[in-house]
Amino acid sequence: MPHFTHPFRIAQPTSLAEAGRLLLDADGGAAVYAGGSELLLAMKQGGLRYETLVDIKTIPGLDAVTAVGDLVSIGALATHRSIARSAAVRAAFPLLANLEGVIANPRVRATGTLGGNLCFAEPHSDPATLLLAHDAILHIAGPLGDRTLPIAGFTVGSYSTALEPGEILRSIDVPRLGANSLVAYQRVQQLEHRPMLGVAVRLDLDDARRVIVGSRVAVGAAAPQPTRSETAEGLLLGDVAGIEARIAEAAAALADAADLLDDADGSAEYKRHLIGVHVRRLVTGVLAGNAPQIGLPRKRRPLEAMIGEWQHGRERTPPADFKIIGRSLPRTDGHPKVTGTAVYTADISLPQMAHAKVLRSPVGHARILSIDIEAAKAVPGVIDVITGQDLLTLRRHLFGHAYRDNTILAMDKVVYAGEAVVAVVAEDAATAQRAAELVEIAYDELEPVMTPEQALREGAPLIHEEPHEIGHAPGHINLEGRAPGTNRLTNDIVQWGDIDAAFAKAKTIVEGEYYYPMSFVYTMEPYASIADYRGGEVTIHTTGQHTYTTRRDIADIFGLPLSRVLVSTPYVGGGFGSKSYSKVEPLAAVCSWKVGRPVKVELTVEETVLTTRALDARVWLRTGVDENGKLIARQARALMNAGAFSQNAMLVSAKTSTRLVGPYNWEAVDIQVRSAYTNTSPGSSYRGFGGVHGSLPGEVQMDETAEILGVDPVEYRLQNLVDRDHEFWPGKRPLHADVKANLRQVAGGIKWGSEEPPNTGKGVSLIVMDSGAVPIGRSEVRLHGDGSVTVLTGAAELGQGSRTVLAMVAAEEFGVGLDKVRISMSDSRVAPYARSTGADRTTIMEGSTILLACQDIKQQMRDMAAEIWDAPAADMTATNDGVQRGQLFMPWSEVIERYFTIQDMEVSGRGHIRPKNSEWALIPPSWENPIVGARVEADPETGEWWVKSLIDIADIGLALNPTLADGMDTGSLMQSLGIAMREELIYDGQQLSNGSILGYRVPEMADLPDEIHTFVIENRDGMGPYGSKAHGDGSMSVVAPAIANALYDALGVRLHRAPFTPERVWKAMKDRDAGVNPNPTTGIPDWWTATEWTERHARKPSGKGH
Amino acid sequence: MAEAGRAEAGGLPDKITIEMTVNGRPVAMEADPWEALSYTLRTRLGLTGTKISCDVQACGACTVLVDGLPRSSCTYLAYEARGKDVLTVEGMETADGSLSPVQQAFIDQSGFQCGFCTPGMLLATHALLTSGDADDDDAVIEHMSGNLCRCTGYVPIVAAVLQARKAAAASRG
């Protein structure tokens, strides 16, 4: 919320004495306000509350940085930025300057101060650790006079310092180092900009530089406070020669001295290991004059070279048979997006608009005993306080397209921590938030079930006691997997051939268990919606990808006709599946219905995670190979955590089952995926719908199998891959792609087979995915008398460029420039029905309907021209510019003007597609075959790794706009890298422990590989306009296994669990050294068989699901 | 990290006067002392180009420049901008209304998709180019890593930054 919820005032003292008095008088109700970067953050996150901030920036002279005699004095108010740039600091302590230059981000550095950083004592901070090695002295002003304190005694714990009430840090003195003193510092960061460990070393040598006569070693960020160890320092003293023998013991002493934490950053054991590695590297490095430098974790290629190569790689000759199509025309939404005028939902403000904030359940599973809203209602500015009971008069108080199990506000029980229970509507959001905190709810807690294993255990508590109504748009989802009376939501089965016979004849069988984590999509734009329910109709503005499904959800809630529900999706700040179906629109709508005014609901990122996350998958996979080395059998069992409401988990489960198959020539397949309701945040779609959940097990096991057979992994895939036009999946569309050729191209792109330096390795991974879309859609196109064109389509602009690409289709068809084509937003008030914007459907499906609508117009134009020329319509040909009759030609505008006798008239055309009785009947409409090749470099001691190259394939039939097309892939490659590196949502008991962008860090620019490239394959072999194929998910689905395979090549460790954090890599190296077999033979695991009892409760006997 | 303590507000004002320059125009208003600059800009001044995402100074969507330096307007008080110059995306165009070289570079390189990170990216780039560090590639990466983008994979943004860097060098002569 861009406002602080709790008011505070700001005092402006003119002296430290006055500031100290203000602090003492406030008796804990006031805080020193310096830069404020950490203080305001903590206040915004809700943990910290003060009524007064004492702004010491109004006191002159506290920000000076000056060299005085044998020290440099840094004023407490000097910002990180000014210290990094201070000539005095740079000259005396270049390392400190460098460190100050990489704290957090440039915005924090411009605002935050070193003094504030030390006083706030946030444990994950660097400067105090380095200053320990410098023996910095702190000058403190206080009510009883000034005093000084060595930094070693200043930080006494996490967020805790030795400052007494009323005391204020004035300055930090850093003594100059002698010529023979050497300092080095290493920060280890897993979340960029937030160290998980910092190690500082200082060695004071004698003049001959042969003997260490003094030393400091300190560790920070891994423990509640930065820590020095005098034992370790003592151990380092003595002759430089032979120091190697003393380092390990010194490092161990340092680790002993620190109270190392087991936390989200890593285990204490791993931190202890890292301290050993880095103390050694720093001591030997500093003595050899090549200590690691603070800054980026590795040397990068020059950016000009990298970008030049990337740009060169995307040059291509535009197809000669088109004028518009195949050209990288600039996006039509460029100007609004670079000038800040593009309107997103949160930017919309309506007259009389009120704001709603939600109180969420703090517990995972409980009955609601009572809700007391009186105190909240009494807050000035509050308009109404709404609970689930208020919704009972509505036609429906639950929603969901597949199952209506999603509450708008909890009814009599809560099913996950974070579920919305009470909504407060007020004149402004801060008031609503403050009032919501005054609502008292009494809960009777029930036993929570947090994992599918728990949820599908016989006798597990039921999350949903009543079976739910089937929703209005189950689409092509298999509903048979739900087992009422159990927590089972899905049971998806893919089977063909005789699996037992296939394994019986298999000569080699490879088994393993794999895990892909729960994740958070994090679109930059959180969920938001505005609803205006007045006069018997409701207008909704929303961030959703399913404008028209939401229309139906809202109509169902209120019993309104579809024509009275008007849903409009302005620009959307990223979707990637997370904004599919309804999210907060029903809540905004019922708030508006209740108060009779427009209401805006704007979620924070933290609330967004609690609304929808992405699913995990625990997969057991077995592969059978015959005596000729040919793949014959694949068998899998998988459990997925669907969370508290089904949302789109059913489709993710179904797609995981199909995506576990793999594009190989199997004789027999036996795959079964179950998902379960649990007391966790609802799981739903994410780019690729289960693609990577299938490919991580499948493609890692391909490499494992190839290794056992002694065959090169690329070669092994080529031997077993499905050929073009082969119906590898009985009854489905034959494969319209040459996956073998594509794999060869990627392998060539990463120079497969060439030598790599030590600890560097390569890996590939691929998948063939049935694109998820249901082929239903319609569009309308108007050709105006001046030759310009209006396109009405329900597709939303999520950033994928649909408005540009779809406009290009119409521009091509009518021979006009893009500036003459206007395309609607996804708005049910004006645009025809669109099933969704997702599943890579828009270009091929909406594009096809637009093409059909253009052809409809051309047909009409031929008839009109025939009348004008008084000649048979059969003699007329519609070109892209007008109508041709032999040598005669009439441009569009003339046809319209002469036919209607007025130039401002228009001709409109319609087009639709449907799955029945059409070429769209064969499923899937598109096969996508992403392939990735990765090169990684790893640190064999710490397990850290960096991607050097990421190369992929976009086999898309035809790139209607090449820049936009491969832009999708570049984005997808980097997005998916996040889950390979570090993204994983973690539940700690009933609570999500890292559901904010501070704890869940996505890739940033520093994570870019040195080389990134997409081979765009254009064979015009798709169902979409001009032969295009589904595209958009890109290579999301295959990045993680490619990296796992590359890490094996680099380090010889098998990684079966994403993300491949450095600690997991390190543990895998230990397992490797201990001879642990990553592929034990277990047979179908117990965690699966323990769920078999649910079959007895299944809605219908589960058959072949697909 | 004490719970909210009680304090005498000590007669401190409930409202403060904020006079600042926003995109070259002086503005003055009564505001709350606890008001984030993003709120002032988006709600009081209607400058909705500044976006809010993480709201905890980690993502950069809300980046604006105050006296030329980048700030997270989500966690930066409007109070701090008193007497200062604030630049938002709405003020980036040149005096004649044409796009600035930074804006043009993002269009030319297709340096955005959904556009939600774009205002922050543009201002971060602008700040980079005036920081004196832009010639050092590591500094470019370090500086721009403070701004997240979920759509583009960053490569086209790097391309835009390099194009803007060249344009800035050329205009310096």
Ligand code: FES
């Ligand atoms: S919204 Fe301010 S940094 Fe993310």
Ligand code: FES
């Ligand atoms: S363009 Fe969507 S977040 Fe950057």
